[in-house]
Amino acid sequence: VFSGNAPQFLSLLGYKFNSEFVRKGYWFLYRNVFKVIVSQIYRLTEQGNVLSAQPVDPDGSWIVQVVADAMSQEQVPRVCEQIDELKRLFDDYVELVVVDHAFLENKIPYS
Numbered sequence: 566v567f568s569g570n571a572p573q574f575l576s577l578l579g580y581k582f583n584s585e586f587v588r589k590g591y592w593f594l595y596r597n598v599f600k601v602i603v604s605q606i607y608r609l610t611e612q613g614n615v616l617s618a619q620p621v622d623p624d625g626s627w628i629v630q631v632v633a634d635a636m637s638q639e640q641v642p643r644v645c646e647q648i649d650e651l652k653r654l655f656d657d658y659v660e661l662v663v664v665d666h667a668f669l670e671n672k673i674p675y676s
């Protein structure tokens with residue numbers, strides 16, 4: 566939705582409010598290949614009010630996400646090597662693990 570009221574539009578389509586989260590943080594470009602996103606997740610205690618955001622993790626943990634754009638099959642080994650290089654740079658500071666993207670998908674029941 567580029568303009569207008571997105572929650573109202575979704576309501577008209579039959580969707581119901583479940584929960585709202587906001588991600589606050591920073592992103593950096595590494596070697597013009599990867600986007601490194603460092604962020605925290607906040608839950609909105611009042612629907613639609615971003616000023617009511619409260620941290621999901623009271624300890625203040627940060628999420629580090631490394632994202633690469635779609636590429637051809639031939640480029641995958643080179644990009645994997647670069648990801649390993651980036652992981653070695655972060656070894657003393659964070660633990661990077663591969664996450665199954667299917668695990669993070671939102672499952673919305675349509676019944």
